[in-house]
Amino acid sequence: MFNLFLLQLLNGAQFGILLFLVAAGLTLVFGIMDFINLAHGVLYMVGGYVMAMMMGATGNFWLSLAMVLPLTLAVGLVLELLVFRRLYDRSHLDQVLATFGLVLVLSELVRILWGSAPLSVAMPEMLSGSVPLAGPMRYPIYRLAVIGLGLAVALGLWFVIARTRVGMLLRAGAANRSMVSALGTDINRLFMLVFAVGAMLAGFAGAIVSPILSVDPGMGDSILILTFVVIVIGGVGSVKGAFCAALLVGIVDTLGRMFGPIILKSMMDPAAAAQAGRTIAPMLVYILMAAVLFWRPAGLFGRTVAR
């Protein structure tokens, strides 16, 4: 039982790391630019498809992964230049309209280019085995590598945000948006940078998850909503909050699906418990979010809203 718990805990952490990679850029976009971007999940999907395409062309995992970064960065830049830039000072509604439109366009483009059927990406050989966990349980190396890579990215982001000039601007912007413009910085370049790097991180997440999950046109949707949950729980604009919330959501979701029915079974008859467990488990993270917002309307690490 304990081993199973440990295994699921690792799975939850790995899922949480992925959520963090997608959420990191988006929380800054929300926080600093007050911009509603529904198209962020699509960038995660694009990362997955670019990875699959590159793997098909080169067969080399690491080379493909290296190619995903500049390509998704470029996609982010192009979208920023063509669409997002013109919408910063518009209402949330116009932003919803435009980015919802982009979701439709990009998802459909992917369907046209690669079809609707899921694609799979082969795992690199050096990471394909598994290592012994406590007792007879083993854990796939690749998933551990995902956790490691994610933590490395988180550490890098922390360094940029805590120690560099750009990071200082980002922190100032998240705390008080008008302050950034008061500092006389080139806002447009800062925004572009945030967007492009955010796109790259989401694409990176889509790429490294592709050997575990399959790549399909719906993958962006499901992660987008959970990313929102992460951002709201962590507090809009806080990368630290996104990190903590991502792990929390990843672990709660994974453990809830696994242990929810088991716990319920100890309280009611098995058939009802199975149904109730199946019903409640996917709702768990949303209940968590509602609870967090009930006590802290600005999220765990958000600036308190003046009322």
Add this chain to the structure above:
Amino acid sequence: MTDTLLSVQTLSKSYGALKVTQDVSLDVHEGQLHAIIGPNGAGKTTLISQLSGQLRPDSGRVVYAGQDITRLDMAGRVRLGLARSFQLTTLLPSFTVLENVALAVQAREGSSFRFFRPAAAERALNDQAMACLADVSLADRARRLAGSLSHGEKRQLELAVALATRPRLMLLDEPLAGTGHEEAAHLVEMFGRLKNRVTMVLIEHDMDAVFALADRVSVLVYGRIVASGLPSDVRADAKVREAYLGEEAA
């Protein structure tokens, strides 16, 4: 001496290390116009916001008509007769002038959980609103959209809305700011007329207006009251001249 209507007792508020209100105490007497003056950044608007309930003080008490209202929210204070006008206008731009005032009448008269009858057809609302507009000489603008008014007219409307809540005490935050010479004179004359009906706390930069209208003047510098008293005494106070009036002259 008349009765104390509003009593502020050792009010303090800080933003981090910045003390915006320090130990402020003052009494506003019923029927008087109490002006609060002070240089920019002295914390005048912050003080008014605490009196109106928009901001919570860190410590101290606000007592209105014998009742401790320190923890009461803005809407609650308005219902007790404590109205406020804003420095930056917060009128409803897509409402007409009349609708802006009628809404304030509606707030105190009858339930607003009425879903069917058009509010525009309620004579009682409109008549009272028109009376308030007449008070501030804005009746001829009743049909215009509030967003289309001139700056001075917006200040007048702001007053009419405050009056429509039937206040016993009005907190006026720089009602003359940004108005032209003529408009200002017009508003000053209006305050003179209102003085008999409503107690007022007035924050103002225009010294001529302050000394023409005020029964009492308090001087706020860096969140502290440095002088308080009759206008003539305050004008003569050396500390005030140094801290404030001198700065004006320079």
Add this chain to the structure above:
Amino acid sequence: MTDVTRTLAPSRPRLAGRLKLALCIFAFMAVVPPVAHALGEPFLIVVATRMMIFAIAALSLDLILGYGAMVSFGHAAYLGFGAYAVAILSRAGVNDLFLQLLAGIAASAVFATVTGAISLRTRGVYFIMITLAFGQMAFFFFVSFSALGGDDGVALTARSTILGMPWLQGAEGMFHTTLALLVLAFAGLYRLTLSRFGRVLTGTRESALRMQAIGFRPFPYQLTAYVIAGCLCSVAGVLLANQAIYVSPAYMSWHRSGEMIVMLVLGGVGSLTGAMGGALLTIALEEGLARFSEHWRLGFGLILVAVALFSPGGLAGLLRRLNLTRDPK
């Protein structure tokens, strides 16, 4: 001051224009069945019914989004409550439309009261996302409800009955019932937006601070509007289930909520008529584009992006600009 109500005249022409446009929409809809028969294209009646069902849904969203400035991204949940009220009751042998409407409305009222009370503690981006999350919560609830078909949904055996009569069985009965409910919904909301309650709601949209400064606490009014909108949307859900004779969680996916916002923004928010126009236009675009290509979403998405970039305010904004250039005041 002889006639104070006349002093409110400035908003009259705007209102009258809106009302006229709405009547045009109703009249246009009313002639669809005979025209469709004359053209030998009876499926047009089905399309028009769909349009009107979504027009009801868009109207309900306009109340909170357009008049109350509460951008709810989980409104499709209420479509689902209405639809599942039909599915669950008809399975239990209750086929009466009014009872089903009542059940859908009651379920929506409860859900909207609870989630609205929590959501309204937040503002701006947070509100958008928390309503989205509550919508997803409802979505996953029905997805995992295996007794009702889960992800695949469930087919109904027949459409609902009205007072025991099978009036909804034919396409025209369905059409006319929907039209009647649409007119009722519009008239009710039109009156509501002009009422005391509507004024408080609209005032809060423009400045919550001002409302507090004249003695209103916005929360109960916003929550009431949120509940009314949810209940009305469930009416559209009941109709949708009847029209499709099929119910699935897809009705309540976040795409559906996004699509409802799209309808509003396309038609112009806060005018009721715009909401109806936007719904009609959106469904027409979807149906029209789908006839050209299975990849119609590409074109639809491009149109949305273009409207957002080049025509802020949607159709209403476009009309207003045309009007301004023609008749500068």
